[in-house]
Amino acid sequence: MATIPKQRVSVIGGGGNVGASTAFALIAKGVPAEVLVVDVVDKAAEGQALDISDASFMMPGTCRKGSFKEAGQSDVIIITAGARQQPGEPRSNLIDRNYKIIKSIMDSLQPIKSSAKILMVSNPVDVLTDIAQKTSGLPRKQVIGSGTYLDSGRLRNVLSEITGVSPTSIHAYMLGEHGDNQFTGWSSARIGGRPLLEHPKMKNVNLDEIYEKIQRKAYVIIDAKGSTYYGIGICAATLAEALLNNTSQVFPVVNYVDNFGCYMSWPAAIGCDGVEQSFDVKLNKEEDKKLQTAIAAIKDACSKYD
Secondary structure (H helix, E strand, O other), X not given: OOOOOOOEEEEEOOXXXXXXXXXXXXXXXXXXOEEEEEOOOHHHHHHHHHHHHOOOOOOOOEEEEOOHHHHOOOOEEEEOOOOOOOOXXXXXXXXXXXXXXXHHHHHHHOOOOOOOEEEEOOOOHHHXXXXXXXXXXXOHXXXXXXXXXXXXXXXXXXXXXXXXXXXXXXXXXXXXXXXXOEEEOHHHOEEOOEEHHHOHHHOOOXXXXXXXXXXXXXXHHHHHHOOOOHHHHHHHHHHHXXXXXXXXXXXXXXEEEOOOOEEEEEEEEEXXXXXXXXXXXXXXXXXXXXXHHHHHHXXXXXXXXX
């Protein structure tokens, strides 16, 4: 029998598309951890865990169905459970429906391991991350959300098509609120150490069209197939890997930014203790105005669930 890895990652809502994609991505990426698939629908969790375990025979990780109590003692707890976003529905409309779900999950996880890190994926992720921190009792730095990581990846893919440069060599972020109030940090974007907008192939490019393309993509996918899960699955697995392996990589994730007084999607280095540091981002006046709008929207939403 194979040795069970010492590190454990639990995926809450693992019986659904996003959760299963996340659990599979953890195994496929070769993360050396025991992956627990946890869901209120026990049969769905069992089926997904059995299926994913078939992919683990040549990987260092293992996968099985787990309980909420086991999940509470995990090193990383990924929450993907929640009401599904309907076609054309703003993420903010999901708050009331998902608040009760997240609170119930936190109650079921107790007692939560004091060193555990919680990674919120469910939407609206900025507000639900705040709720998860308050209801879990964990320090703010140990509770983060997937935020605009996927949106930033979509942005880099589009910019890669334009410039011919690998997406991993383009440093550009979607910032603010993951949703209607997110914005592109064009003034801070870099490629090869120089401002992105100075790249020859970025001349005469319509920046508003790029932004709209990024904003619409999730809705296009949802309209076509009901939900998005592959992209966010690999993003969640990558963030969990960074938390487990103490990589100190910088990601645009939902983290509590002291200067703003709230959780929001903002570049932060993450490692085994959670958020290690958050960074100041150079913004122009127009971008700063959008930032203030995002801060106000997040604070307003979070204030209803204190």
